[in-house]
Amino acid sequence: MKEETNLKVTQATQFRVYSDPERHPRQTITVAFLVKTTGKPEAGDDAEDIKWFDINTLPELASDHKIIISDALASR
Numbered sequence: 882m883k884e885e886t887n888l889k890v891t892q893a894t895q896f897r898v899y900s901d902p903e904r905h906p907r908q909t910i911t912v913a914f915l916v917k918t919t920g921k922p923e924a925g926d927d928a929e930d931i932k933w934f935d936i937n938t939l940p941e942l943a944s945d946h947k948i949i950i951s952d953a954l955a956s957r
Contacts, residue, residue, distance in 0.1 A: 888918040913949050
């Protein structure tokens with residue numbers, strides 16, 4: 882997290898494991914975490930830019946990321 886976004890994770894809780902052989906050719910399992918962070922977000926290492934979005938107006942997301950976010954919000 883620190884390398885890619887300059888944010889330091891202060892708390893991490895494993896949320897859920899997702900598995901789907903059709904998800905992605907090189908990644909069929911995802912382990913999702915809920916995290917708390919500190920720091921100022923900045924693009925790092927190989928990231929060109931970093932942006933924050935309102936949870937209600939997210940852009941198009943890859944594979945099952947929308948489902949994972951929806952599940953996390955429903956668990957609150």
